Amino acid sequence: MESVPRPAETPAPPRTSRRDFYLAAIYGLWSLMAAALSLPALIYLLLPPKLRKESDWVEVGDISALQPEVPVEMVFRRNRIDGWKVISEKSTAWVVKRSLNQVVAFGPQCTHLGCAYHWDETKNEFICPCHTSVFSVDGKVVSGPAPRPLDRYVAKVENNKLFLGALHESEPGA
Amino acid sequence: MREFRARLATWLEHRTGIETAVRSFLYEEIPASSGWHQVFGSVAIFLFLVQVFTGILLAVNYAPTPGDAYNSLRYILTELTAGRLIRGLHHWGASMMIVVVVLHMTQAFLYGAYKKPREATWMVGVVLFVLTLAYGLTGYLLPWDNRAYWGTVVATQIAAQAPLLGPYLSRLLGGESSIGVVTFARFFGLHVLLLPPATTFLIALHVYLVRKHGVAPLPGDERLPRKKFFPEQVFKDTVAIFLAFAVLFIMAVAVRVPLERLADPTDTTYIPRPDWYFLFLFQTLKFFKGPLEVVGSVVLPGAAILALLLVPFIDRGRMVRVARRTVAAGFVALAVLGWAGLTAAAIATTPKPEPVAEIDFSGPTDWIELSPQELAGIGYFRRENCVSCHTLGDGKPGIGPDLTTTSIHKSAAWMIRHFKRPSEIVPGSAMPPIQLSDSQLNALAAFLLKLNPRNASALENAPDFAVGGALIYQTSNCGACHQVNNVGMKIGPPLNGLRKRRSRPWLERHFRDPQSVSPNTIMPPYQFNARDVDNLISYLFALPD
Numbered sequence: 001m002e003s004v005p006r007p008a009e010t011p012a013p014p015r016t017s018r019r020d021f022y023l024a025a026i027y028g029l030w031s032l033m034a035a036a037l038s039l040p041a042l043i044y045l046l047l048p049p050k051l052r053k054e055s056d057w058v059e060v061g062d063i064s065a066l067q068p069e070v071p072v073e074m075v076f077r078r079n080r081i082d083g084w085k086v087i088s089e090k091s092t093a094w095v096v097k098r099s100l101n102q103v104v105a106f107g108p109q110c111t112h113l114g115c116a117y118h119w120d121e122t123k124n125e126f127i128c129p130c131h132t133s134v135f136s137v138d139g140k141v142v143s144g145p146a147p148r149p150l151d152r153y154v155a156k157v158e159n160n161k162l163f164l165g166a167l168h169e170s171e172p173g174a
Numbered sequence: 175m176r177e178f179r180a181r182l183a184t185w186l187e188h189r190t191g192i193e194t195a196v197r198s199f200l201y202e203e204i205p206a207s208s209g210w211h212q213v214f215g216s217v218a219i220f221l222f223l224v225q226v227f228t229g230i231l232l233a234v235n236y237a238p239t240p241g242d243a244y245n246s247l248r249y250i251l252t253e254l255t256a257g258r259l260i261r262g263l264h265h266w267g268a269s270m271m272i273v274v275v276v277l278h279m280t281q282a283f284l285y286g287a288y289k290k291p292r293e294a295t296w297m298v299g300v301v302l303f304v305l306t307l308a309y310g311l312t313g314y315l316l317p318w319d320n321r322a323y324w325g326t327v328v329a330t331q332i333a334a335q336a337p338l339l340g341p342y343l344s345r346l347l348g349g350e351s352s353i354g355v356v357t358f359a360r361f362f363g364l365h366v367l368l369l370p371p372a373t374t375f376l377i378a379l380h381v382y383l384v385r386k387h388g389v390a391p392l393p394g395d396e397r398l399p400r401k402k403f404f405p406e407q408v409f410k411d412t413v414a415i416f417l418a419f420a421v422l423f424i425m426a427v428a429v430r431v432p433l434e435r436l437a438d439p440t441d442t443t444y445i446p447r448p449d450w451y452f453l454f455l456f457q458t459l460k461f462f463k464g465p466l467e468v469v470g471s472v473v474l475p476g477a478a479i480l481a482l483l484l485v486p487f488i489d490r491g492r493m494v495r496v497a498r499r500t501v502a503a504g505f506v507a508l509a510v511l512g513w514a515g516l517t518a519a520a521i522a523t524t525p526k527p528e529p530v531a532e533i534d535f536s537g538p539t540d541w542i543e544l545s546p547q548e549l550a551g552i553g554y555f556r557r558e559n560c561v562s563c564h565t566l567g568d569g570k571p572g573i574g575p576d577l578t579t580t581s582i583h584k585s586a587a588w589m590i591r592h593f594k595r596p597s598e599i600v601p602g603s604a605m606p607p608i609q610l611s612d613s614q615l616n617a618l619a620a621f622l623l624k625l626n627p628r629n630a631s632a633l634e635n636a637p638d639f640a641v642g643g644a645l646i647y648q649t650s651n652c653g654a655c656h657q658v659n660n661v662g663m664k665i666g667p668p669l670n671g672l673r674k675r676r677s678r679p680w681l682e683r684h685f686r687d688p689q690s691v692s693p694n695t696i697m698p699p700y701q702f703n704a705r706d707v708d709n710l711i712s713y714l715f716a717l718p719d
Binding site: 019022023025026029030032033036037040041043045047049050084085 | 249
């Protein structure tokens, strides 16, 4: 299957080296172009968006009425960056008062597959309805498939008002 | 391994016949005269695939509604790594595709490749050319900036002028009353849902027809032995494709595609212009006034497309050599001259946009939100060359501390004391005292207080005209009566949105002699030099509304 050169070009019979050159150029150039297109595409799809505004403190509410070691679900609004939008959305936190000014705020999702768990007063445990993960009042896994303790918000208390920052993923086994 | 691959290939060949298909495609016989002049069709198909690829990538981060479209494109350009490159490839790929398709048509026309029996191939090609233009027209709206909006306003009004069909076309494009969500959805639907499959189908038909009739031979070819498509012609196509791709890639990297202001239907200062390849049509329109306008907008372009379609039936002569096709060459020369003349005239008659249009909104534009004092602080920051010792969060160690992280913890009073006598506050500091007045130091401190690692590069990007304008604003103490970005007094009118209320010449007169344009005003006259007044007005016009 050799190419037949035009008589005007080369009178010599077609040589394999010319065909080899064509093949090398075809494969080489197409590989180069495929790389030049697919690498930026992968970077574009896989790299996270550049860092934007860190989440500020959000005032969640008054905690003077909270009983120690009794979790309360507190609802608040916070701004979240959602792609090209900043949306104001309702969020919840399970807030547990430990001592006078020490408060722990858990993220509202089970660490297994993200279902919303709730506090069972009769058993004194957080129970997830999906796959029956159970967490103690300090967030530790008691039983069930959850791989790590409940996630916690960064929290601070000023004049009995609770402020929450970012939600941090907990360490497995912590 | 090799045996396994051979077996897999045989298995596939038996089930699908793919090897035979590829072989018959690659080893198709082509005329002896085939060569470099026939590469454009392959390049056009390649560019179409690049457009599909980059278009899909853009679509996965794009919200196809007015407003959101703009924000999501900004997100692609500023937040996503390689987003600017992908958009650049899509934008310049569109222009390049038009160029290559026209070259392909010109080659086919010059060589008489449309002659019997290849009339249908040519006509399908003309439809593909029209589709290429339709991509340009519909894609133009999708960034939803001022350029997109106003360009589309004009385009839909032209469609509405079409004889008989006008009102229906207008309704189809959703542009009956004004350009809004309906038009946007129609254009987006056309651009991504209708045109790509239509193009794919017609390209397949076009290629099928080329294969059916064979590549057009030249007179004399029949006496020479035929060639195979692979590998020589494939090599030539590949080289041409690679050259086109290299040019496209370099343009996408090097030539920044601007994103203008968000579409603003109330902006009376905007000068709408179509993309470069439609400029000749835009200029043609100017020759037809009043009731004849429809001739320039619809009849002539329609007739041109019809003439292109009918070319194979107008010229029914036998195939001759290119060098002897003087009439065809004359037509091409005339078309090129006409196109170039009209385009040049359109460019020459486009008024220079006011400096405000030069802001590229796809970059960080945090500086627009600063108060004039803070922006003037950038001016002093640059004038005193603070960056010769200090860094702004780019990680390189400097002689002085990084100002994006240290200035957050200081007060303005601390900074001003430090500016005046650096070693008094920071013992052992090697920083020389800054020789500026108190109000200038205040401005500098105000800017530094605003600085954090997040906005440093955006503030560094503040254009010179804005910084210059803010310096004049501060030294003239405009803030004693006026407000900018909610800072200043309200004795005079606030200056945000000035762009919409006043023109540049009006403001120039107003500064020189306020009474002449606004009787009874208490504003005193100002004698600025030409550059200062230019900077000041450009700065005020750049403010958010």
